[in-house]
Amino acid sequence: MLNLISKFKIQLFLIALLLVGAVVMYFVASSFQKQEEEKRKLRLQAVHEDAILKIKSSVNNFAMLASGIGSFIKYNEKFPTDGELQVYTNHLIKDLQYKDSLVVSLIDTNHVFQYSFTKNLIDPQKLVGTSVRQFRDKVDISLLQYAMEKEIMVLFEPFNLVEGWPGIAMNFGIKRNGEKIGYVASIINLKHIVNSIYNGGNSKDFAFRFTTSKGFDFDREAVYDGKPIYNKNRDLQFYKNFDIDTNLFIYSNISVFDLNIRIGAVYKNASRADNYFVLFLYSWYFILFAFSTITVRQIYTAQRLNFKLRIANQQIEEKNKEITDSIEYAQNIQKAFLVSDEYLNTALAEHFLLFKPRDIVSGDFYWCYQSTEGKVIWTAVDCTGHGVPGAFMSMIGTGFLNEIIIENGITRADVILNKLREKIITALGQTGKLGEQKDGMDMALCVWDRQGDKLEFAGANNSLWLLRGNEIQEFKADRQPIGYFSDELKPFTKHEIQLQKGDLLYTFSDGYQDQFGGPKGKKFKAKMFKELLVSIKDKPMEKQKTIIDQKIEEWKGDLEQVDDICIIGVRI
Structure with a gap:
């Protein structure tokens, strides 16, 4: 026996080496398969989140657009024509994607179309008068x-504009001079x-589902089966054309202006474990070259993965830029709602505004x-x-402040807050329910x-805060917000103050005091x-702003920065 072992020791060593190599390669293969599954999951999650961002960002941008058009009609000195509205709308959408996918109409109180236009055409669907x-x-x-009645936004379920073209209607109520x-x-x-969600190869690898709260699917991937994108009748058989188990979809629910949309994403082709790969591990020649092959493969895989990561990071940066550009455009719309510096200089004279x-x-x-x-009248x-x-x-x-004060002529401080609270509760549909x-x-x-x-x-x-001399007198606010707070909504308190020349008044949000640092x-x-304000009380208001900011x-x-900061200082 010993002689046999000695004679065939090289062969036995090779057999043992091949057996050990087979075991090692088996675990290497299992690990590789797990990595591939993990990469598939990460890619699916990224594609799914991209679909959510595109839907939410697009609908939010068009909602702000509808609001902006309503404000233009409401506050324009003269009632605009359809051509003027078209020019104003084109100005608002110049930086938006999907600008050709918008139809805007002005409808009167009898629900008759007065204006209707797209980016380039007036009344293309011949709706005026209907x-x-x-x-x-x-x-x-x-x-x-x-x-x-309430000047709020109402969204309806999707509907067919033309065959295969789904649309969502955003309706924004308008009053002009209170009517x-x-x-x-x-x-x-x-x-x-x-x-756009299917761009960049998504149509080849992924299927998506977009379902509203009433069960309407508005995506049927017409490019593959020739059917309309939107149909009220669900077609669950459609997804079976790609051998997809509907349970494999990952879903997220989003709500945009009370329109609930369920977004799902899935791979069209399920991953299958390659059992033949494991069987070949026990082949003599495969095992002999396995170590070198795996090493080369790992190097190649690492290089390819690094390349894909660079591409993915670049795509993420591009998407982040698109989102940031959309938000920056929203910033321009928000600035249009704020009071101008020129108007503040006229109304408040010696003052400062720190807005961060x-x-x-x-x-x-x-x-x-x-x-x-x-x-x-001013407020922070x-x-x-x-x-x-x-x-x-x-x-x-x-x-609402424009409506209460400018249109309705209410100038008593406590009444303004009471009226504003009523309108906020109504607009947001607050009832005080748990959760x-x-x-x-x-x-x-x-x-x-x-x-x-x-001063009221x-x-x-x-x-x-009223700074007189070297002391700050604090006039306490009511410990309740503008909104639903409790079952008993208490009226707001009015404070009456006799001002003196040189008094300094400060109104502000809590962002400055809540900032972490030091x-x-x-x-x-x-x-x-307070100590800071007392120390700079004799300085010009614009200088106070600079010191407070620094x-x-x-x-x-x-x-x-943990929160928004808004401070208004006024010298009497």
């Missing part, structure tokens, strides 16, 4: 009546948005109005959230009667803010 009642039932008409004049109907053609959004668009905003009776407002959600709230707040979003605003509002230097103040969570990374807090930047250091 009635919406031909297309909408009584329930939809009542929703449109409500939109006109209903109708609503702007912006119809988004979803064809370009949906088709945390993101590109802001949840804080400021508002000012000088009445013909010599009263100046902190809406729930920041970024795009906060910006939407800020535009809602601006619109309901507590969206709203905190604000400090001042009404200055210049004739007698008397009312606040929702945000107080007013040597220990703590909040700036109100005490330090102080918070030094305090913040390398940390991120």
